[in-house]
Amino acid sequence: MDGQAPRAGSREQGRMLGVLRDEGALSRVALGERLELPRARLAAELGRLIDDGLVEVGGPAASRGGRRSTLVHLADDLRVIGIDVGATSITAAVTDGRCEVLASASEECDVRLGPVEVLRRARELAARTAARAPGRLIGAGIGLPGPVSFRDGMPVAPPIMPGWDRYPVRDELASALGCPVTVDNDVNVMALGERHAGVARSLDDLIFVKVGTGIGCGIVLGGRVYRGVAGTAGDIGHVRLDDFGPPCACGEVGCLEAYFGGAALARDGLTLARTGRSPVLAETLAATGSLTARDVGTAAASGDFAAASLVREGGRRLGQVVASLVSFLNPGMVVIGGGVSRLGHALLAEVRSAVYRRSLPLATGNLPIVLSELGDDAGVIGAAWSATERAFMSPA
Amino acid sequence: MDGQAPRAGSREQGRMLGVLRDEGALSRVALGERLELPRARLAAELGRLIDDGLVEVGGPAASRGGRRSTLVHLADDLRVIGIDVGATSITAAVTDGRCEVLASASEECDVRLGPVEVLRRARELAARTAARAPGRLIGAGIGLPGPVSFRDGMPVAPPIMPGWDRYPVRDELASALGCPVTVDNDVNVMALGERHAGVARSLDDLIFVKVGTGIGCGIVLGGRVYRGVAGTAGDIGHVRLDDFGPPCACGEVGCLEAYFGGAALARDGLTLARTGRSPVLAETLAATGSLTARDVGTAAASGDFAAASLVREGGRRLGQVVASLVSFLNPGMVVIGGGVSRLGHALLAEVRSAVYRRSLPLATGNLPIVLSELGDDAGVIGAAWSATERAFMSPA
Incomplete structure (x- = not known):
């Protein structure tokens, strides 16, 4: 890694990465159908993703029968960090590009200790966890137990979090971790987690x-x-x-x-x-x-x-x-x-x-x-998912 | 009118019609900026709308100063019908393409009389009203006082409307009026009316x-x-x-x-x-x-x-x-x-x-x-707006 997290280079590349995250390994043909892209365009955009090391050829999933078609999938070494800060605990997980948890850890922590101390502990917990599943970090997401301005990446007037009001959580974490960061309310990321990988899989409402x-x-x-x-x-x-x-x-x-x-x-x-x-x-x-x-x-x-x-x-x-x-x-x-x-x-x-x-x-x-099907993992999976949305969908 | 209501021929034409409905007469330059269309493409799509008689050149609004630029606006003779069926009354209005009411009328009518009778009266009221402001009908919208399947264009299990359950309101009206019809819940069309022309103008939520x-x-x-x-x-x-x-x-x-x-x-x-x-x-x-x-x-x-x-x-x-x-x-x-x-x-x-x-x-x-700012007109304006959405946004 050259200090810059790998990211999608275009809107179409972002859509491809999103489909491979949500559906896993796919044949080139199936990927082209999902995206409704002409063959030449597909080949060009996919080629770029492969060159950038975000996508790999030959996948874990078996062909669905019929004529053989090369499978493509998200690179195995992509890593995403998901952090769930609760009122009394922090959970951190490292996932692959598909937001599947590879390693996670939790510790007690009172959110009232304030952002400096809590974020220091969260970073340390995330670093220790990430060390158990090394790879290339593409993004991190964090859920906080209070109202958050998603756009500004900071809590706004959170009732149970003294000292956190308008603290620049996103910018601080992004600079410490060297990757794009999303900050959201803990319940929102839990909902996203259940929708991506849990009981609400693929439901829109x-x-x-x-x-x-x-x-x-x-x-x-x-x-x-x-x-x-x-x-x-x-x-x-x-x-x-x-x-x-x-x-x-x-x-x-x-x-x-x-x-x-x-x-x-x-x-x-x-x-x-x-x-x-x-x-x-x-x-x-x-x-x-x-x-x-x-x-x-x-x-x-x-x-x-x-x-x-x-x-x-x-x-x-x-x-x-x-x-x-x-x-x-x-x-x-x-x-x-x-x-x-x-x-x-x-x-x-x-x-x-x-x-x-x-x-x-x-x-x-x-x-x-x-x-909830994911229990304590809903938050970290949803935070990781939110991070991939940002990494995949906001072209560099 | 050749028995076929005029409609947008492409997605870009639909967007143009929508902008001209919401903002009124615009210079070609301003329209191109709103749509972020290259000049040649704009000219081609706009030319088609002018040929089809949906858009006219030279408008009621004054240029906003600076160099002169030709104004374009929705054709003056476009007509939309909005119908608001309440529990005890029917209101029908005829509007121009911008959903501004040109003529309207109301009468007492108990929705419990059932769809055949109520829709007959609604059609007659709409026809009498439309006769007061003749033009080319591009669509009609109707609001009903109960749950509606918007997709199917019919009420579904409405508690206070005996006989209306799954009655094909949209298809019957479309065939009687010879134009595309939208059917929605009365409160939804009121909300749309206030958003298009009333106190909630341009608010998204x-x-x-x-x-x-x-x-x-x-x-x-x-x-x-x-x-x-x-x-x-x-x-x-x-x-x-x-x-x-x-x-x-x-x-x-x-x-x-x-x-x-x-x-x-x-x-x-x-x-x-x-x-x-x-x-x-x-x-x-x-x-x-x-x-x-x-x-x-x-x-x-x-x-x-x-x-x-x-x-x-x-x-x-x-x-x-x-x-x-x-x-x-x-x-x-x-x-x-x-x-x-x-x-x-x-x-x-x-x-x-x-x-x-x-x-x-x-x-x-x-x-x-x-x-509410529009009072009794909120429903008919919103129904007309919903009708233009369909007429403009679903290319023929």
Whole structure:
């Protein structure tokens, strides 16, 4: 590598790289059909990509029968970094050009430490991970737990990220890593991950609902992330359910997040433990001195009645909000992910029941409401995918 | 006219016609700049449009100074029909190629009479209106008060339109009128009307909320109507606000429409009149024997306390739903229209207060929440616009 990340040289080359990323090895004939390019043009553009080392001839996939046709595929040594910064952890992965994870690692990290410290750790984690699968870096993507200006590559007024407001995340990472970088909201990249490689594969209209420390929603319409005019689309955590509800970390009251975010579940679990209404949680509290949302989920799964009721009640409220979303947007799929989604089928049952009861039958008729398939990998895969979009689609 | 409506012959010609529709007369130079077409290509495509009589040379608009440049504009005699079928009325308009209304007319008509009768009346009304501004018909658009399959040109399972389910509205009208026809949901065409010629002019992301007999919402994202996978996007009338709320015409309970649609306002107004809590409504009831939503609005505007409270309460509930929409979609503008919007600023104040209180500050920071500017014309203008899109953008 000569210090400059390899990139597509034209729009057609970018489209070719995108098709090879999404579909894997293809014959020259099939690639030409996908792109609707005349043979001579195809040969010229493809030749350039091969010369630049972005595409290789002879692929892992078998010919689909019939006459033999040379396969082409993305170069094996292309590498993309995907970073998912959560409220309390960082995950970094290195993928190949098709966004398949080759190596990944996670560590605890409080986003409130601020951008300098958190990005330093993220870079180190990414470097250690990348060293396990060496190759040529073509791009990196990062997801952050707050509103992001995608265009400017920086967070904008993020409620739970003190010190991050308008910090130049993209420019700093791009200069440190020596490749183009995309910065997006964590829920948006999760939605992209599930669409590229997960349960929502190839769907054009979907909603990804993340229930973790915070609650948010990634909206994919017509195959693209819909961000809204100020980049805040998908903010469902702070929809007010009750003017006299519990206080929320955002400073308001009665937000969905104040009922069903990670902190709310831990808080309500603590009440159940202290009042003795949940024997399982009381035991956990006595043993560890504190309770997390995960403890509530474990208690619910073990059959603890009070903890299970808490999950059902939260799922009902979440379902109420998701039902509105479904009525508004009539999506092709609702995917539920994030830490709290580990509560699994009890949660799903409540959400489904609320949506099917409250939304228009025509909108729910063919609507799958499913759990995330990629789990903790959704964010890093989506961030890597977003990075390839930039590397492939913005000609050098 | 030779029995065949004139249409664009190529994609570039379609784009030219679209620019001349949206911007009016332009110099050849300015048109070439808008389309980023090389001069020779521009001359050839424009020549074809002039030969076909779709575009004329020498226009009403003055040159913007500097050296003289020939103006071109859409032919003066192009005509488009826009039809807006509501629950209880039909409006038909004939417009020029720029979708400016040249003549329009309305009549009472119950959509429950079924498609044969309603479409017969719509055709007659359109023909009488078109006769007042003769010219060459290039297309017609119609909005219907229910879910529509835009692709198939027909209503699909519309709740308040018995007999209309999958009736081939587009094909029947196209054959009767001898021009291409588009069929869409009434709220979608209203949103397009406000975007083309009204308060939302040139905005790419907006929500149009119609409060009339029914309550619905047209969503424009990235400059295009977003319809959802089954065409039901924007259904906010049947978002359930309360599991134990009043019964709705759709068969469910507690829908927004059951609180604040035209029928709900009339029903609640009747209660106020009968119990004597509204002296104004009691008087109207005694005089006319019945009450409508409009009577409630008039009473509220005249200062009747009970009627005004009804409007405020409805506005609060509507605002609750609009706040969710704003949080989800982060639009650039919210436009409120339909019959009940005549309640005006009292209604607007309640909706604004709910949205600004409940949605994320970043999403409401630069968000205008305004009344429809085109009023009853929004639907016919939007339907005509949709018709020109088809006539211009689908080459013959």
